[in-house]
Amino acid sequence: xxxPTLETKYVFTITAEIGDVVTAxxxxxxxxxxxxxxxxxxxxxxxxKVLPFGADFQTxxxxxxxxxxxxxxxxxxxxxxxxxxxxxxxxxxxxxxxKLKRGEPVDPKLIxxxxxxxxxxxxxxxxxxxxxxxxxSAARHADxxxxxxxxxx
Numbered sequence: 001x002x003x004p005t006l007e008t009k010y011v012f013t014i015t016a017e018i019g020d021v022v023t024a025x026x027x028x029x030x031x032x033x034x035x036x037x038x039x040x041x042x043x044x045x046x047x048x049k050v051l052p053f054g055a056d057f058q059t060x061x062x063x064x065x066x067x068x069x070x071x072x073x074x075x076x077x078x079x080x081x082x083x084x085x086x087x088x089x090x091x092x093x094x095x096x097x098x099k100l101k102r103g104e105p106v107d108p109k110l111i112x113x114x115x116x117x118x119x120x121x122x123x124x125x126x127x128x129x130x131x132x133x134x135x136x137s138a139a140r141h142a143d144x145x146x147x148x149x150x151x152x153x
Contacts, residue, residue, distance in 0.1 A: 006152060007152075007153050008135060008150035008151060008152050008153065009150060009151050009153055010044070010148060010149075010150050011044055011045050011134070011149050011150060011151050012042055012043060012044025012045050012046045012047075012149050013042070013043050013044055013146060013147065013148050013149065014040065014041075014042050014050065014074070014084075014117075014136075014146070014147045014149060015041050015042075015043075015050070015144055015145075015146050015147075016037050016039075016040040016050050016070070016072065016144060016145045016146075016147070017037070017038050017039040017040045017050070017143060017144050018035050018037060018038065018056070018143060018144060018145060019035070019036035019037075019038045020036070021033050021034070021035050022034040022035075022036075027059070029059060029061075030059040030060050030061045030067075031059070031060040032057070032058070032059055033058040033059075033060065034055050034056070034057055034058075035055060035056040035058065036054075036055050037052075037053070037054040037055055037056065037070065037072045038052050039051075039052045040074075040144065042074050042076070044149075046076055046082075046126070047076065047077045048074050048076040048077050048080075048082075049074060049075055050072060050073075050074045051072065051073045051074060051075060051081075053072065053073075054070065054071050054072025054073060054084075055070065055071065055072070056068055056069070056070035056145070057069045057070070057071075063094075064091070064092075064094050064097045064098075065089060065090075065091045066089060066097070067087075067089055068086070068087065068088045068089060068090060068115065069085070069086070069087050070084070070085070070086040070087075070115075071083075071084070071085050071086075072084050076123075076126065078125070079123075080121055080123035080125060080126050081121065081123070082119050082120070082121045082123075082126060082129065083120040083121065084118070084119055085117070085118045085120075086115045086116070086117040086118075086136065086147070087115065087116055088113070088114055088115030088116060088136065088138065089112070089113075089114065090111060090112065090113040090138075090140065091111070091112045091113075092106075092110055092111040092112060093110070096110055096111060097111070100140050103142040104142075105141070105142070106140075108138075108139030108140075111139075111140070113137070113138040113139060114135065114136065114137060114138065115135070115136035115138055115147060116133070116134070116135055116136070117134050117135075117136055117147070117149060118134075119134070132151050132152065132153075133151075133152040134149050134150060134151055134152065135149075135150050135152060136148060136149050136150070137150070
């Protein structure tokens, strides 16, 4: 017997609008940054609005590899609230990552930005989000992060 083949299918896109970066400074393991999540939208098999609270907590390592851990929530158009914990990493050429930090545009294809979102909700219609693994392919822009969420099937 063989193991099942891993496949993914696109489910929805989260566009998280972000506020000004807060930097806690060099902590010994890297530079700690906190980026507020101030709104946004969800489009695809689920539609809704990103709620205006939460943040992305980042550690920028000396080689510019960025560990990310975002915690936030969105409300679906039919009234469910879904909590999100999204861990991931962003990495690329140092000069491109520096441009992103300054808010300058960079082609998302040149930056490796992947995440593993986990969802929680008490709403029965969306319990399936808690019963599957998801991966995200993301892009950072000056005022938002866009994450295409794929279900591992």
